Amino acid sequence: MRQSANLGAGSDRPARRGIHPALFYAMFALLLGGNALQGTALLMAPDIARLLSGQNEMIVTAYEDRLAQMRVEIDRLHSRNYAQAGDINLQLQELSAQQEVLLEQHQLVKALVTKADQLGLAAVGDFDGQAPDLVTTASGNPDMAATSASVAQMMDETQQAMSGIASAATERTAGIVDELSKLGIDVDLPEPGLDGVGGPLLAVEAGAAAASPMINDANAVMEALLQYKAARDSLQLAPVHMPITGNFRQSSGYGNRKDPFTGGRAFHSGLDFAAPTGTSVLSAADGMVTFVGERSGYGKVVEVTHGNGLITRYAHLSGYLSHNGQQVQTGTPIAKVGSTGRSTGPHLHFEVHRGDRTLDPKPFLDTGKRILALLN
Incomplete structure (x- = not known):
């Protein structure tokens, strides 16, 4: 009975099954198809490689064409920049030349x-x-x-x-x-307009600068x-400079006047400058002292010979500060004011001579004042 029971219990378990034949054949067909495709791929590999290689060649060619176009653009930009740089360099050269001229x-x-x-x-x-420096913009460009x-x-x-x-x-x-x-x-x-020129006739030299x-x-x-x-x-x-400085006044002019001794009319041949005894008497122009001594009516006298045939005479002196033959310049002290000769008091008697004629000294001294104003 126990054995029968065991047999009854075992009959309830499911029966063991294998691979379904349809699934087996499908899997086999799929594997065979994959192998076939793989074999075909292996057989067709050169053609695929050539196809892929052709595509790469087209891509490379396209890139090379683009690079070529970019090179053209770059060359064009470079050419433009070179042209601009050349223009700037040319302008700099011109400015440099101008600065050299300016410095000269x-x-x-x-x-x-x-x-x-x-x-x-x-x-x-x-x-x-100094020539001006090169002016630059905020960016530093010239x-x-x-x-x-x-x-x-x-x-x-x-x-x-x-x-x-x-x-x-x-x-x-x-x-x-x-x-x-x-x-x-x-x-x-000096004679104006002296423009004598000369020299051998030579061929023009290239690059030589023209005369400025x-x-x-x-x-x-x-x-x-x-x-x-x-x-x-x-x-x-020219005796156009004052023959005396300091504290003085003109006490008598040139020409006819009332004589201080006789009271009658008489000719006065110079200008009188009243001044203290010992006041320095100055040469009215460059020249040479040609007389130092006494003359009738003049007392002690110094005479200076200048250019243009002019002679100046300084009279009624108290003393001499120069000697005969001495070269003097304008303003050189040559004597001292006194009252020698026919004189009523200390003063300088100043005369201008051309040859044997006396000239009015006032126009000479007035001319000197105007020229001094012009020069100043």
Whole structure:
């Protein structure tokens, strides 16, 4: 019975099953198909490789074409930049040349101003001989327009300075010549316009700089200064300077007057300057002392011979400060005021002679005052 029961219990378990035939065949077919595809892929691999290689070649070619286009653009940009850089360099070269010209102008003007100062002309300006620096923008790039304008302005200023010196020298020369000519004094000026040139005829050299027109301008200014110097030198030879300084007054003029001794009319041949005894008497111009001694009616006398045939006489002196044959300059002390000879009191009797004739000293001294005002 137990065995029967056990047999009855075992009959309730499910029966063991295998792989379904349909699933087995499907899996086999799938595996076979995959192998077939793999084999086909292996057989067709060169063709696929060639296909892929062709696509890469097209891509590479496309990139190369794009790179070529980019190179063209870059070259074009470079060319443009080179052109701009070349233009900037050209402008810089032009500005550099202008600065060199400006520096040369400054040196010329500086020399001319120094010469003008030596001749007593008022200073025209302060020239340090330095050209302007290159003007840059906020980004640091060269500002060609501003720099060029600065250079041009300074060139104009130096040109105006040279013109100012020449004008001042010419004006003063003309004034001196005009004033002295009224006194019959000729002024020996250098001959203007000396422009002799020469040299062998040579072929033009490439790259050689042309002669600067500034040199001609500077030469014209220097010519004006030399003429002015000659006029000033002539002025020193003319007896137009006061023969006395300090505390004095003009006590008698040139011409007919009442004689202080006789009370009658008499001719007075000079100017009288009343001054204390011992007051210094000065030479009225450059010249040579040609007489020291006494003359009738004049007392103690000193005479100085100047250019243009003029002689000055200083009379009624108390003493001598010069000797015969001495070279004197304008303002050199030559004697002392006194009251020797026919005199009523201490004073200087001053005469101007041309040959044997006496001339009125007043126009000479008045001319000296006007020229002094002109020069100052």
